[in-house]
Amino acid sequence: AAQPADLSQLKPGDAVPTGAAPQIAGKPFTISCTVAASPPDGILVAHGGTAVGYALHLRGGRIVFTIRDGGTERHVEAALPASGDSQRIVASLAADGALKLQIGDQPAVTEPGATLISRQPQEDFCLGHDNGWPLTTYASQAVFQGRISDLKITTP
Numbered sequence: 542a543a544q545p546a547d548l549s550q551l552k553p554g555d556a557v558p559t560g561a562a563p564q565i566a567g568k569p570f571t572i573s574c575t576v577a578a579s580p581p582d583g584i585l586v587a588h589g590g591t592a593v594g595y596a597l598h599l600r601g602g603r604i605v606f607t608i609r610d611g612g613t614e615r616h617v618e619a620a621l622p623a624s625g626d627s628q629r630i631v632a633s634l635a636a637d638g639a640l641k642l643q644i645g646d647q648p649a650v651t652e653p654g655a656t657l658i659s660r661q662p663q664e665d666f667c668l669g670h671d672n673g674w675p676l677t678t679y680a681s682q683a684v685f686q687g688r689i690s691d692l693k694i695t696t697p
Contacts, residue, residue: 546666548692553669553685562588562666563694565595567657570696571633572597572606578621578628578687582680583669585630585689589662590674597632600680606632606642607677610658614677617642617652627688634658636697668692 546557563570565588572586572595581602588594595608599621607616617640622628631643638654664673669685 548668548694551668551692553687553689555669556665556667556672558665559588559662562662563696564661565634565658565694565696566661567659568696569634569636569657570694571631572692572694573629573631574692575627575629575690576604576687577626577690578685580681580686583683583685583687584667584671584679584681585685586666586668586692587671587676588664588666589658589676590664591676592663593658593660594662594664594676595634595658596671596676596679597630598677598679604630604632604642604644606640608634608640608658609676610656615640615652615654616677617650619644619647619650622647627690629691 546561583599585597587596605618638656640652643649
């Protein structure tokens, strides 16, 4: 793997080669960030494509955390508060394959599963867009116009 990218320095529209992106193959991982968004649709984070990867995106005013492995797609989603205030978002893929999504102080939404992402995504890690073969069907492909801050992706 290349030198890991400093995710805190990225702006919507930036992309990082997969070798410098968070290395998540076969590992549980957590994405955390703060989002200020008024558009109901947009891509926050995308890493991967039609074979393997993950994305955090807005669809119809809901936050959606999607993973794809071997072409099979799974997701969990939760309503984004209508206030328009900045929201802390935490999305994770657990060791048992469960997807979890929490927005602010709301109760977490969990979707059981049975698999981790088996290999490192081959496409770029993108902030605010998805520049390759789309991981999922997004409501909007336009570069995200809101603010994404405090982005971290952690593995055990």
